[in-house]
Amino acid sequence: MxxxxxxxxxxxxxxxxxxxxxxxxxxxxxxxxxxxxxxxxxxxxxxxxxxxxxxxxxxxxxxxxxxxxxxxxxxxxxxxxxxxxxxxxxxxxxxxxxxxxxxxxxxxxxxxxxxHQKGSDLKISIGLTLEEIQKGTTKTVKIKRLEACGDCNGSGARPGTKPTTCPTCHGNGEVRQVQQSFLGQVINVQPCYQCKGSGEIISNPCRSCRGDGRVKKTSTIEIEIPQGVSTGNYMTKQNEGNHGPKGSIPGNLIVYFDEKTHQLFTRDGNNILLETWIQYPQAVFGETIEIPTLAGKVKLKIPAGIKSGQVLRLKGKGIPELNSHRQGDLLVKVQILTPSKLSGKVKDLLKSLKQELPVEPKFEKFS
Ligand SMILES: [Zn+2]
Ligand SMILES: [Zn+2]
CATH class of the missing domain: 1.10.287.110 (DnaJ domain)
Incomplete structure (x- = not known):
């Protein structure tokens, strides 16, 4: 190139x-x-x-x-x-x-x-999980499409015979008529009525495809999907659509992507959002905990004294940007759990803790 x-x-x-x-x-x-x-x-x-x-x-x-x-x-x-x-x-x-x-x-x-006839384009949609989007993946899909007839090799002519050049258009597929109008000479170009634009005449059509050159088949094709695609993105696989009649050019296969909803993670552009709930003492003293990511578990260090709702950022654990070397992050919102079912011992501990803590609530502007 x-x-x-x-x-x-x-x-x-x-x-x-x-x-x-x-x-x-x-x-x-x-x-x-x-x-x-x-x-x-x-x-x-x-x-x-x-x-x-x-x-x-x-x-x-x-x-x-x-x-x-x-x-x-x-x-x-x-x-x-x-x-x-x-x-x-x-x-x-x-x-x-x-x-x-x-x-x-x-x-x-x-x-x-x-x-000149051409095969039509086909459209398919592929559902992808966030894990697949992060890593990139190869999908094997079955598509029903018109493919070249094996008996006549797509020509439409019965085996042993050949299509002949259309006598009306001499193979051009179009006919020109010169007409006189008040503006002067007008050349009118139209598809040839005899061969319908193909330029060829099949006098002995193939029996399997009735002269069309194509038959319906189910094909398996592999589609390599890059990292970082989103719903609405698509890629065009050239010449993988319906084959054209009588051996003419095939159409394209247009593959749309559809992101599946994840039960744990939310995608925000190239970032991934996750919420985690920890116990009050963990927030007070800080602790390293294990958290899930799209690519397995990693350790997250919770700093001592973290506030409820604070967001920690894990760089590069998000989704790679499409066609780029940039990578999104994993944003973890840390929430403090309020225990609801208390054992007698915990209840006693919390009661004595309450005695030690200030009772006056603190006020702040809503954010
Ligand atoms: Zn055929
Ligand atoms: Zn013709």
């Missing part, structure tokens, strides 16, 4: 305006309409879009400056900038292309692309 600054040909200190200008220049040079059927140009075009998607965003640029490409690995749903479909580049950076002589062409391409 080349350096993003190098791809756009700008200095590391370039302003956002310089980056935008540089991207526009590179994108125009490798624009697919200027370089039809040129794979290298398409590659450069996608590469430039990826570089621009990172460098135009101050946060992503800062992360890139610090961590390089590794700052974006494994994180397509979290702001990585990879583009697999050229169409996404046009829809993301449409403003870059408009008014540059590509306005009309851009419109045509977007439309033209829709004719």
């Amino acid at each position: 080349r350096d993003y600054y190098e791809i756009l040909g700008v200095d590391k200190n370039a302003s956002s305006n310089e980056i935008k200008k540089a991207y526009r220049k590179v994108a125009m040079k490798y624009h697919p309409d200027k370089n039809p059927e040129d794979e290298q140009a398409e590659k450069n075009f996608k590469e430039a879009a990826e570089a621009y998607s990172i460098l135009k965003d101050d946060n992503k640029r800062a992360r890139y400056n610090q961590f390089g490409h590794s700052g974006f690995e494994n994180a397509s749903g979290f702001g990585g900038g990879g583009f697999t479909d050229i169409n996404d580049i046009f829809s993301t950076f449409g403003d870059i292309f408009s008014g540059g002589g590509f306005g009309d062409i851009f419109g045509r391409r977007t439309q033209g692309r829709q004719y």
Whole structure:
């Protein structure tokens, strides 16, 4: 992977305006309409879009400056900038292309692309415990999706036969009609009625999939979940959605995360909150106690003379921040227990203690 600054040909200190200008220049040079059927140009075009998607965003640029490409690995749903479909580049950076002589062409391409069938995206939701969120985890999920038919290898044509090029559109998938209007000549582009945009005709459809090229299957896939995700975060697994009809590109699998409620801990951003109840003498004299955390038990030193409701902080025992090296803390609120069931001995001890302590209550502002 080349350096993003190098791809756009700008200095590391370039302003956002310089980056935008540089991207526009590179994108125009490798624009697919200027370089039809040129794979290298398409590659450069996608590469430039990826570089621009990172460098135009101050946060992503800062992360890139610090961590390089590794700052974006494994994180397509979290702001990585990879583009697999050229169409996404046009829809993301449409403003870059408009008014540059590509306005009309851009419109045509977007439309033209829709004719080519594509598998639909799938969405799933994965429930995660706070422990799993803290450590990161790998989940194995079963998904029902349309996959390539094994009998025809996804082509839709009966084994031993081949699809033929559509005679109406000659494989383009679209038909153009030139019409005269009072504004002048109008070119009307529509999906081909004979092949429905696929550009191919299947005269002998496969029996297993009836010419669609796909069959319903249940697949098991592994999803690696990074540390620190929250409810509402999602990641995109490229090409793991429904396969496209007749061997066309598959859709994506979008994995949403859902945090399960914990019976003991509460999450507050990247911090974890816990309440602990101790006895009055422990608060008076101080004591080291054992407390649970998301990753097992640890010792907590309660200082002598702690007040009821005081919060102690255990650094780094919270949740790691997503895509960062920072880590949240565990905040423990220490409460003093009032005993309710008293043995005779305790009752006597407390009674004599009461005699020794001042009886006047103390007042303070509510906080
Ligand atoms: Zn088939
Ligand atoms: Zn056709």
